[in-house]
Amino acid sequence: MTTINTSSSVSSGSSSSSASQTVSIAKQITKLQEQLKSLSDDTTLTDDQKTEQQQMIESQIAMLEAQLAQIQQQQEQKAVEKQEDSKAPDSGSSKIADGVNRPTENNKLNVYI
Structure with missing residues (x-):
């Protein structure tokens, strides 16, 4: 009888752990695909x-692929956030007063109505 290993754990972490999780999940998918191929040669089981x-292995593969997609999506989201952070303009508090939109002490205008 064929044994099926169902160990899969995904936790959130840094990009290095995401890369190792991706590799681990890919290895698990490969093992399950090999089990699926060897299942047809097994003569001890009924149809x-x-x-x-086969259905159980396919569902496990689908779950692992979903986890893999989730990890990849998180990595893409982090990359986009890093890009946005690097392109984001300063809030204005750290800018030097130029007298136009951020008046200096000499270029201040007080209007009272």
């Missing part, structure tokens, strides 16, 4: 058992 195991 119903083979079908049941």
